[in-house]
Amino acid sequence: MIDPFGRSITYLRVSVTDRCDLRCTYCMSEKMTFLPKRDLLTLEELDRLATAFILKGVRKLRITGGEPLVRRDVLSLIDNLSRHLETGALEEITLTTNGTQLRQHAARLARAGVRRLNVSIDSLVADTYARITRGGDLGGVLDGIKAANDEGMAIKINAVALKNDNANELADMVAWAHSEGHDFTVIEAMPMGEISEDRYDQYLPLSLVREGFETRWTLTPLAHRTGGPARYVRVEETGGQLGFITPLTHNFCEGCNRVRLTCTGQLYMCLGQQDKADLRAVLRQEGATDAMLAAAIDDAIARKPKGHDFVIDRPGSAPAVPRHMSTTGG
Template sequence: MTQLIDPFARAISYLRVSVTDRCDFRCTYCMSENMTFLPKADLLSLEELDRLCTTFIRMGVQKLRITGGEPLVRKGILTFFEAMSRHLGTGALKELTLTTNGSQLTKFAEPLAALGIKRINVSLDTLDPAKFAQITRWGRLPQVLDGIAAAKAAGLRVKINAVALKGFNEDELFSLTDWCAANDHDLTFIEVMPMGDDMGSATRLDQYWPLKDLRARLAERFALTDLTEQTGGPARYVRLAETGQKIGFITPLTHNFCESCNRVRLTCTGELYMCLGQEDMADLRAPLRANPEDAGLEQAIRAAIARKPKGHDFDYSRQKVAGKIGGQMTRHMSHTGG
């Protein structure tokens, strides 16, 4: 079957799939404290998600990342990972992985590793229990740290994702870096993205910490060497000479990483977002349910990829605290799965 190619000659080989909009945390930059979640009837079944992902894999997707919400709170989620692992067995899928808040890893780390998952991303913005409770609203840091330890014990490679928040975790830059070095975890810092219903607030705009400033602070203590490697994601990496660890920077606001974008995002309701920073999406649930044969679904996927834009439109400089906000996505991060 012909590989999926977008209008800018980029091969689409990476699919991020949100399997649920629900989460056991309420991280302030991701969702509201009193979220209204989708009715369960609106969600794709695990069997439908299997069919969709299998179709994408048949059309050339080689990397599948499972996200949420928190993917591990979806009932029966291990059966979905089992289903996807068959594509690892055939070689059609090169990598199956997930992004998690870590809360359920003590339960799931070993079975995930047994299914062929090699590495995971864990979202962790602070090592301070009080601040962790503040930023996640409902989370408990010891539960997450135990989960990370369980993942490491199961043989999973753990990468820590930390959202850079000015005035919140600035003072933990070196403690987070040192902790990751001591535990042999890679670390990626992410600029807070302008998404959700509070992103135009004075508080959110004040929390924007450009990663060029964070990197400059790191360079005061460490010798940084730029790495040329590409992992299929938007991060740019450096190596710290003193510790040997790899640090990533995801900078949607200060650096446009779209020129090599090879990914699309599927929501738990079957909406395909061709770009995280654009509102345009394609409904794949309708063609999925309209016919048990995949021809119509494949046609809908190709039509969607033909609309993939050249780049996103995140821009804090055009935002205002009141009134219409430019460059802001109104949907929550939990809706598209990051």
């Protein structure tokens, strides 16, 4: 699949649910209204759509949410999709998780061939973590990370930079992650969805975060790419890898190789745009064939835009994209 700007689309992120067991302040409203279960794709439909993309050249599949591990029987979906790893059609299946359910599911994920996880943690101070997540248990998440690590999975810690919550803690979080053998990526807050707080008050440019890191460490740029938006450096003093995802201070669109499929079968060609293709409608047509699905995917890829429209430019401004991140998939 080649988009209008010559980019090869080899990476699909599949959201299996919009639900989450946390309510992070920068991501969700405290009282969320989630989709009725009848609107969600079945696990069989998710499998069929993911397989259609794999047949068209997707080599990396990431399972996301919401929190993917809160969906009932989602492990059976991952088990089934692992057949594409066995045939070599797919290079890897990865998972983005908040870690709350990881302790009980790590062993089965490993058996299904999941070798890498992204775990979101925005503070290593229990009270701060609980406040950001509106009630999350940091200890349980850390136990889950240990369980995954014991199963041989590589862990990358993701943290959103929040000016009023974790700005003074980010360097210590990097040091902790590297001491545990984990990579670390810091992310600028993205203007998606209506939340109770003002993102402008929390917005922290990663250019400032990086300047702070450089007073403590020597950062050596790396050519390493994972197919994602992060730009990586090596922290010489720790030997660990550090990533920066900067949708606002440095547009990351030029090398975009991904599309996102929601739990309702909507295909978003860009995280920061509203255009979408309704693959559920195609899938549920009477007599829908694989050829029809392939044609709908081709039509959607032909509309992939050059870049996003993210901006946080003034206090109280409306989000650049009205849907919540949990709707599209993290």
